[in-house]
Amino acid sequence: MNAGTLVVGACQAGVQIAVSLRELGYTEPITLVGAEPHQPYQRPPLSKAYLAGDATPTTLRLRNPEFYAENEIDLVLGERVASVDLDAGTARTGFGRQIRFGSLALATGARVRRLSVPGSDLNGIFYLRDMDDADLLAKALPDSSDVVVIGGGFIGLEAAAVARARGKKVTVVEATPRLVARAVAPVVSDFLAQAHRRRGSRVLLGRSVAGLEGRAGAVSGVRLDDGELVPAQLVVVGVGVLPRTELAEQMGLRVEGGIVVDQYSRTSDRRVVAAGDCTTLPHPMSPAGHIRLESVQNAQDQSRVAAASVMGRDTPYTAVPWFWSDQADLKLQIAGLSLGFDDVVVRGNLEEEKFTALYYRNGQLIAADCVNRAPEYMAVRRALAAGATIPARTAADSSIPLKELVVPASASV
Template identity: 40%
Template structure:
């Protein structure tokens, strides 16, 4: 390709990296693009790994973010099974584990996050899993089925999604959580209690306020989990779902400013000119919440940051920053979350009239909505997202009345 456009190397083949590739071409970049991924397959959707793919209801090809021909058609060089070991900012070189050196004029870091591992005896036994990539999902799928016993350590969203999938496959599921309630770090008590009851009604056993002392095995295979009080839970597999950490070791080694992720601005620019960072590995501004910086692990965030970087590289105006939003599918439940409940001082719960298991929780700071959690209530999710972005006072009495559609409050906010 003959062009004056800079040669761009993207380090990472997840949602962020793949969307950066597409966004650059859509924005008109006609220079060389090289995407480096340490996985053996093309970029794919990761949310189904705990759901449809884990249950065997989806193929790898169906998970691809874009078909293989997209990369050929758009002249994208994709290096798979390529692990980066260093970044030389002076020479503008990425070094790979096999000794290759990949030159760049602009570098986009999109290395994502890594699942936190369990410390302690037995943590390295076969049958002890995390769930971060497609190999993890395939290995876990091989262990769960009718009558198998799965112990999940950590009652976050990944743990609950896997529990739902495992129950659908006929497995016995026990979830261990060291905090007094499930979802304690990511959901309010009302939502936490609802999901606890819903899973328990479907046979999931919860043990809260407990910690793991050791994992035990036979012939190298995990066979039980010992709790700190001495109780032993037999099992055929263990899933460790205790969160993730940013993959920022390369960035730190290269001298980029990091603090629980690479520090970036709204354009995805790092502290070193010519190097951008996007996705789970970044700590970014939160324009809807004052001067806060936050690390977001979500597909929408990866997509938004990819678009912003492409716009900045092409000298175009940055797209308006979207509000952070997330989702989780468990059984027949769809949870949608918009915003982050910074400075929330109370919650307003709205139960959908005449509809079972449908409600929303609006997190308020004074008379303004700062976050919304909606279960099988897409209308409230959409309306709540708009109310947060409007940053206008709402009529509390009307918001508290579930017979009044939340979307109607958009017209009266600020009156």
């Protein structure tokens, strides 16, 4: 029997690789190995619906347990692949299990970036990456009146919104001058800060954490760089993630801020494909030529490309990136990548919390941030996928549906 394909990582990307292989007619064995004991599940809702109590482990499952058996996918949970011998075509888990393979796919994901300030080992400090993290945070939240969120990115703001909805006193501390600075324009950052303040959260910008103070081994406050002590019985840390590249490095694969892959999801060793949060992939908007995308969209689309490459069917990655963030009653949907934008056009009303910010580079539409404007988000996604644009000179006119303003890119100049 052929050794088949080993997929390392039972996350969104890993499951999608296995599913796509079967959809493409792959008949050889598939082994899917995940370090967590849980059935493979969706991660984005953890800081949203799951933390709020509106989702369960069952509703978050990517597939029903029966699916894997029915599709002859050998699902190995609660074990992490510790080493790989590419030449021998074998992998070994931390528990000593040996797995043979003919093809190898890496979907190793990412781990949270941890604080390294004094007091960061106190009880009451939570990170939010996996289901166990979310369960621990949800259990501690009811007994905490003062919550401090360190990090003003999407995870931090989503957690802050859930805590505030539970009646907690919430303080968000962000070290940079604005929220979500890597993903949105200043106008959207300012809107988010004001929106969270209107809902009762305290938002501190340009303030870093000097240390965490405690009482009887539990956190009691966050000391800021200017000496202020912010009371806290619970601290949520959301300061980014780091790609899991240890296995790739052990195999000698090229790693630069992630496992480097080409447009076909192949690594520097053509015997290995990779997909998801652990990878950096080619993108013309990135100064380095590669970019790492942390999104469900990328995990799904890149994994389909990886599966095709395993089968020798070269299919380049051309998908339009998209992201979303639910923060209480604010739904932010992002289409495209705004890297390198030189103009922003806002249509709609920021005060009414319904607007779209359209990003342009050299007169061409490259991305949009849509707040509570789902139809406009879809219009931009379709336009970008078709290689079309929305002229900046007409984009601000909200009296005309955005989809009616879409024109071929050559017609915008």
